[in-house]
Amino acid sequence: MIPAPVDYVRPETMTAAFAALSDDDAKILAGGHSLIPLMKLRFARPSVLVDVSRVVPSGVEATAREGVWIGGFTTWRDIAAAAELTGPYSAARACAAAIGDVQVRNRGTIAGGLCHADPAADMPAAALALDATLVIASPAGERLGHFDGFVSSPFEPHLGVQEVLTGVRLPAQPAGARSAYQFVEDAASGYPIAGAAALVVVADSEIVQCRLGITGVSVCAFRPLATEENVLGWGSRSDWRDLCSRVRSACDGVTVMADRSADAVYRATMAQLVTARAVRQAFLDAAAAETA
Numbered sequence: 486m487i488p489a490p491v492d493y494v495r496p497e498t499m500t501a502a503f504a505a506l507s508d509d510d511a512k513i514l515a516g517g518h519s520l521i522p523l524m525k526l527r528f529a530r531p532s533v534l535v536d537v538s539r540v541v542p543s544g545v546e547a548t549a550r551e552g553v554w555i556g557g558f559t560t561w562r563d564i565a566a567a568a569e570l571t572g573p574y575s576a577a578r579a580c581a582a583a584i585g586d587v588q589v590r591n592r593g594t595i596a597g598g599l600c601h602a603d604p605a606a607d608m609p610a611a612a613l614a615l616d617a618t619l620v621i622a623s624p625a626g627e628r629l630g631h632f633d634g635f636v637s638s639p640f641e642p643h644l645g646v647q648e649v650l651t652g653v654r655l656p657a658q659p660a661g662a663r664s665a666y667q668f669v670e671d672a673a674s675g676y677p678i679a680g681a682a683a684l685v686v687v688a689d690s691e692i693v694q695c696r697l698g699i700t701g702v703s704v705c706a707f708r709p710l711a712t713e714e715n716v717l718g719w720g721s722r723s724d725w726r727d728l729c730s731r732v733r734s735a736c737d738g739v740t741v742m743a744d745r746s747a748d749a750v751y752r753a754t755m756a757q758l759v760t761a762r763a764v765r766q767a768f769l770d771a772a773a774a775e776t777a
Contacts, residue, residue, distance in 0.1 A: 613698030
């Protein structure tokens with residue numbers, strides 16, 4: 486289908502972007518690979534598209550003290566190739582590499598993806614596991630907000646009318662920390678039926694810290710706090726069956742989605758599987774770094 490008529494602006498300054506976004510029906514264009522298909526189906530009918538490509542920064546920067554900063558207009562392709570996103574940040578790189586196809590990764594951006602708030606998006610899992618902080622600009626200035634809590638319902642981020650996500654900060658992680666992302670793909674859509682990111686810290690061949698993010702399972706990505714506690718102590722002296730037992734709580738307290746791709750029981754089972762796989766992969770990487 487053809488989208489409904491819409492105005493288009495490409496501001497040169499953030500002030501001009503804020504002015505364009507004062508229209509309640511304005512939408513930010515930050516890659517467009519999620520928004521434009523919705524417009525073609527007329528599920529989305531914005532009055533004006535505000536292209537922020539000239540005012541939102543891109544790029545990936547790393548510092549020893551502050552961790553990694555990712556500009557909001559950084560494409561999935563550049564994130565997947567970023568040398569800065571290795572070691573403890575590998576989950577972010579793996580998520581970006583798993584997104585869509587070549588065309589989507591070439592044009593889609595991290596700010597656009599996170600703000601679209603699709604329940605089946607990959608990157609929210611890594612954003613939770615890595616404790617991402619969002620840099621959000623508005624006419625009142627700049628504020629920081631944790632990604633945990635940024636989304637509570639599908640396609641509705643906690644973002645004000647004139648607010649723009651300009652960057653994502655991944656904090657410095659403990660020495661030896663490693664992360665991983667695993668998912669089970671819906672063959673028809675390419676989206677994950679369930680995806681999980683894990684960040685672990687290993688000492689004496691056991692997990693002593695763990696942070697998890699699960700996506701594709703419920704109305705938004707979430708942290709399974711009980712499971713994070715359960716996997717502590719798992720390590721080289723334990724086996725795969727023990728790990729699978731420890732992650733059975735991954736979907737406790739969460740309403741699991743059911744659709745044409747998977748019923749709730751299958752999706753919850755896959756969530757447990759990918760969580761165990763992500764924890765194991767992160768552990769193996771951390772254990773290898775510990776003995777190197």
